Amino acid sequence: MSTVPQSILQANEKYAASFAKPSIPRKNFLVVTCLDPRIQPYEQMGLQFGECGVLRNAGGTAPNALPNIIVAQNFGLRDIAIVHHTDCGLTHITHQLIRDAVQEANGAEAAKTVDQFEFHEFKDVPGSVKRDVEYLARHPAIRKGTQITGWVYDVETGKVEDVVVS
Template structure:
């Protein structure tokens, strides 16, 4: 990849304009899958500097929480959080037990690795809409989020390229009380 990356980068540098986030930022955090068919910039009409995108296997909000906290408090991203899961996601075909089994099989006799992977939740998706709704609920009820944060949940269809919204919530003041 080194030659391809360098050549592409040279082209990009030739027309590079340093993004001014203070002018461009649309105050949105997009949580989505790492699947190469998913490209939130192209598919949601976003440009560099306009959004924070957090990607992982499945677009898990639980795994994204660490980055969301940093984005809200250190990048000033106190606007909407949009969670996207997509059809035909690999995480709907792979269970947590299967991933753990494969890693253990690749490392026979390594109890330390077995213990480490057993402690990782891989967030298997059984029902795409259900998993989006569950992640939106998880964020809206999470006391670590800025209260009043709008959280929306979406499904991206890899067959048609269409998005559809399936959930919306606001991180409620009442959830703060659970910490007291």
Template sequence: MDAFKDFEAANERYVETFGAKGALPLPPAKKLTIVTCMDARIDPAAHLGIKEGDAHVIRNAGGVCKEALRSIVISQQLLGTQEIAVFHHTDCGMLTFTNSDIKSLLEERYPAAADEVKDIDFLPFANLEQSVKDDVQFLKQHPLVLKDIRITGWIYEVETGKVRQIV
């Protein structure tokens, strides 16, 4: 597949309506950081009504906060965000495997990298609601995350587009 071949034409259409977005300030207007999954079915701007310049959106496999910590700290300490919303979602791939599963697969496919594979925690989870609660608790307890800020946890339903607050 050569998806990149569409980039320039799509960008030309985007530039036509770009307007004054180049003058948006660096810190997000809503002082909000969103941590969510990289799943291609998720469009946080669309389902949360945020626009360019409103929030930092940090994405990774599962929307796991341990992996997003570096970006969260930079967002807060250097760019002034004061609220964090954690979003996990239904039908998440992170619910479908264990560390053992993926490590075995990778060791089989890449035997020369077996030592590197054993040191990686792929951060899968077995319970969706608990994973949201665990991430929120992780952030609340972490010494580098600002205290006395609002940290909420949510589940996005890929089947319906609805969000529901868990924490």
């Protein structure tokens, strides 16, 4: 066995030893954000364990999170905060770059499978937040009356800035 799963087990043993089960959910909203390890939505937005749901994907893009958002809303996580960040990987890639990387790793047939995906890459971070807030606000499956807010987290300063409220 590799050392990574062992370290997870050891860390979890310590965690479980002092585990305090939260009363959930205390805040009925959902954070949609990037998978980037520099993003820690609980700490950065003053949220406590059990207060909200967190959906993460590359970029924190709403279209790629949509099926999960619909499920979460029907489990009671009604309001949505879209949080994108500066220096996001999605500002540095293109569909072609990802396709080429898959081709190099796994061959041409594998690369073709990438064409079924949209990565929703962007260059303008506040613009991508507004795009995603508008996308959700217009989407027929998002519950009427949902408050959707948009935020940008700055990886250089640690500050979160509000961009848009639907």
